[in-house]
Amino acid sequence: MVKVNENFLKLPGNYLFSEIAKKVKIFQEKHRESNLIRLGIGDVTLPIAPAVIEAMHKAVDEMGQKESFHGYAPDLGYEFLRNTIAKKVYGALGCEIFADEIFVSDGAKSDSGNIQEIFGVDNRIAVCDPVYPVYVDTNVMAGRAGEYSKETEQWSNVIYLPCSAENHFVPELPKETPDLIYLCFPNNPTGSAVTKDQLQVWVDYANKMGSVIIYDAAYEAYITEENVPHSIYECEGARTCAIELRSFSKNAGFTGVRLGYTVIPKDLVRGGVALHSLWARRHGTKYNGAPYIIQRAGEAVYTDEGQAQVKEQIAYYMRNAKVILEGLKSAGFSATGGVNAPYIWLKTPGSMTSWEFFDYLLEKANVVGTPGSGFGPGGEGYFRLTAFGTYENTVEAIERIKRL
Numbered sequence: 001m002v003k004v005n006e007n008f009l010k011l012p013g014n015y016l017f018s019e020i021a022k023k024v025k026i027f028q029e030k031h032r033e034s035n036l037i038r039l040g041i042g043d044v045t046l047p048i049a050p051a052v053i054e055a056m057h058k059a060v061d062e063m064g065q066k067e068s069f070h071g072y073a074p075d076l077g078y079e080f081l082r083n084t085i086a087k088k089v090y091g092a093l094g095c096e097i098f099a100d101e102i103f104v105s106d107g108a109k110s111d112s113g114n115i116q117e118i119f120g121v122d123n124r125i126a127v128c129d130p131v132y133p134v135y136v137d138t139n140v141m142a143g144r145a146g147e148y149s150k151e152t153e154q155w156s157n158v159i160y161l162p163c164s165a166e167n168h169f170v171p172e173l174p175k176e177t178p179d180l181i182y183l184c185f186p187n188n189p190t191g192s193a194v195t196k197d198q199l200q201v202w203v204d205y206a207n208k209m210g211s212v213i214i215y216d217a218a219y220e221a222y223i224t225e226e227n228v229p230h231s232i233y234e235c236e237g238a239r240t241c242a243i244e245l246r247s248f249s250k251n252a253g254f255t256g257v258r259l260g261y262t263v264i265p266k267d268l269v270r271g272g273v274a275l276h277s278l279w280a281r282r283h284g285t286k287y288n289g290a291p292y293i294i295q296r297a298g299e300a301v302y303t304d305e306g307q308a309q310v311k312e313q314i315a316y317y318m319r320n321a322k323v324i325l326e327g328l329k330s331a332g333f334s335a336t337g338g339v340n341a342p343y344i345w346l347k348t349p350g351s352m353t354s355w356e357f358f359d360y361l362l363e364k365a366n367v368v369g370t371p372g373s374g375f376g377p378g379g380e381g382y383f384r385l386t387a388f389g390t391y392e393n394t395v396e397a398i399e400r401i402k403r404l
């Protein structure tokens with residue numbers, strides 16, 4: 001008799017987005033004429049930049065010609081894209097990252113979920129609380145998280161790094177020593193960012209303890225402040241302790257197109273083994289590469305034209321972020337984020353829970369957001385609004401919230 005992977009059965013249902021959809025549907029059935037504004041989405045809404053679309057069209061045509069047809073892509077990605085990333089991303093930041101340390105993929109969600117496979121099952125992970133749920137759930141599936149407690153909403157073998165207003169949503173070093181440390185800055189859901197000095201503390205710690213940092217930089221394009229690093233490799237010593245995950249989803253609107261990459265420096269060695277070689281083996285065995293057409297699209301993001309166009313899109317979202325952040329503050333809310341990230345994280349008023357505030361905002365302002373408690377117990381009492389709506393809707397939503 002076949003046995004299922006029972007680790008999957010340990011996962012509590014993730015009701016966050018289905019519960020939101022259900023509540024919104026009930027509301028809409030009751031109030032047919034209401035003008036609902038959705039600021040809960042974590043997905044881009046602007047269309048893909050023209051320079052990128054042009055490159056995709058060209059690549060599509062190439063696929064239709066015998067001379068320029070492309071079959072399987074190289075395991076680790078086409079050189080034209082890896083060279084472009086090495087030069088235009090890391091070279092521009094002054095980081096020493098080589099093209100053959102870059103593994104092209106279909107996105108940062110799959111990479112952040114899959115990367116744990118190259119580590120032993122008895123490693124202990126540390127995650128921020130609140131957190132992007134993929135990091136935890138994939139470790140649960142692998143049998144690394146221990147048991148779930150309904151009371152604490154925590155896993156017995158996971159080290160939690162609380163992120164709250166007290167520490168400005170930047171975690172402190174843990175008392176227990178983790179093996180794998182997941183960090184995501186600029187952060188989803190809190191919108192917080194770390195300074196280079198703050199990140200250097202983590203790099204030094206990981207090197208000292210022999211831990212590995214998995215650094216999710218999916219939102220680096222939203223950074224507006226000078227002292228906030230775009231890559232963990234801006235920190236000294238990161239080549240010996242950090243893996244970086246990158247995505248084209250939020251910086252170039254590729255959420256429906258799918259492209260990302262993972263960087264593993266060859267100097268990152270644990271137990272005498274270069275992690276680069278394990279991920280190369282894993283990639284070669286389980287993955288056949290992002291499509292040629294999409295890798296050409298990714299290359300076009302880094303042309304002068306492409307850069308100008310995607311920067312304009314990000315500026316559009318960040319103008320929304322400013323409207324939300326300043327509007328909430330002037331309405332008396334305590335709110336953070338929105339300066340280096342498209343997310344604004346606000347404290348619910350009084351003693352309202354995240355879900356009570358969700359209902360209140362839906363009923364009274366017809367605005368949909370995301371309850372912070374959906375990202376872990378540390379998110380209780382907080383609420384996330386996103387800058388991915390239209391400017392007009394964002395302004396209108398904030399006007400309504402101010403009138404509450």
Ligand SMILES: *Cc1c(COP(=O)(O)O)cnc(C)c1O
Nearest residue numbers: 107108109132188218247249260
């Ligand atoms: C959106 C997001 C990603 C990007 O995922 P893709 O699979 O590349 O679309 C990665 N990490 C976090 C925290 C995100 O919010």
